[in-house]
Amino acid sequence: MPSEASETEEPRPPLGRQRVVRAAICHADAGGLESLTMRKVAGMLEVAPMALYRHVQNRDDLIDAMIDVVFSEIALPLGSTPWKAAMRDRALSLRDVLARHRWAIGLMESRRHPGPANLRHHDAVIGKLRAAGFDVAMVAHAYSVLDGYIYGFALTRMSVPFDTSAEIDAMAQDMFEPFPANEYPNLTEFVTDHVLKPGYDYAEEFEYGLDLILNALEEAFHAV
């Protein structure tokens, strides 16, 4: 067939950095960072492994780009919303984004080459607090405790991998199985009498701590 038949021969679209980064995020969302290999991303895009290196310097550069996409998904505290409500909305948005992209939790704040969405996000959060009257020292306090809590909650609570009460129950059995009964009475009581109870929900735990911190920050702010 003639090589000019450009439409019927399905000439694949050029790769492009965006398509590479999106495919990588998709893979990491499903399988985690460990299973994200250059070769698998290339396979998803039906391309030779080395084709990726035209659009990405190396694996670390790819991860930098992925993280900036994640930052771009966090709702910015813009508009005239009061600082406390704005920080609350931003915290819930960040919590949701980290739940979608669990592989990103440990990488968001340790990149040596932050992207534009990263810097823009921090600029907006700091700007909102400054506009509300926080001095730079109080901004540091507030940002440190809020982000510490949000990322830490994402890390410690959301990483527990079960959805149903039955799963959590089975897992608890497995955990205590190798040890003598009543070796850990307080932990056992806590798990059986509270965590395993049908009404218990992690999501509410996040908002309890978040509001505890926001209220305490408000008090500290007004005390100045």
Add this chain to the structure above:
Amino acid sequence: MPSEASETEEPRPPLGRQRVVRAAICHADAGGLESLTMRKVAGMLEVAPMALYRHVQNRDDLIDAMIDVVFSEIALPLGSTPWKAAMRDRALSLRDVLARHRWAIGLMESRRHPGPANLRHHDAVIGKLRAAGFDVAMVAHAYSVLDGYIYGFALTRMSVPFDTSAEIDAMAQDMFEPFPANEYPNLTEFVTDHVLKPGYDYAEEFEYGLDLILNALEEAFHAV
């Protein structure tokens, strides 16, 4: 020479699970989890890679064992110390342990097979709060917000890798260099007018947030 000369021939001591785990922790402390390979640990112990598998099921089992050693290094809240001081001491101890073993931060609360030191630690913390009069719901609130904050601070603040003010300065230059000047005015002001100032110290930020949370928990506890 006769094979009975057992002392002069330096017959290496048997490997043993403890020696393997300790060597692995030592390597991870220095180079992180990424560079921790079975082959390198074997090399440190001057042994063939496959020798490790007599004492450890696989790489994941090795990491489980490493994490439990880390848990064993956290000071337990024992004795008759009041709950607030005990939680404060425990938080500072956990912060220090995580600073020594940064590779462990993301793994401490997501192990499918927690070891005895892990369970014993949680049992002691829960026991201290229960003994102080916290009901199980309040224990969940307190533990969730405290550990969230401690792990998150370790993740977000301690992962920034600089020691001296000069280093942080150079890094800030690098970060903003690819972008137009004054693109991020609030962030720039915050970094130059506060973070880069000689008196600023991360360590104090940790204790500010910790005391904010502990005081808020105390209020919530007494309000019940």
Add this chain to the structure above:
DNA sequence: ACCTGAACACCGTTCAAGT
């Protein structure tokens, strides 16, 4: 009981070509 060596199916990345 404890350790070894070869082998297998993977990695990221460099280099030299291909179109």
Add this chain to the structure above:
DNA sequence: ACCTGAACACCGTTCAAGT
């Protein structure tokens, strides 16, 4: 300009031996 294929120096882990 964009993609490929072979090659190199690595991985974790299985298997069959060695002492």
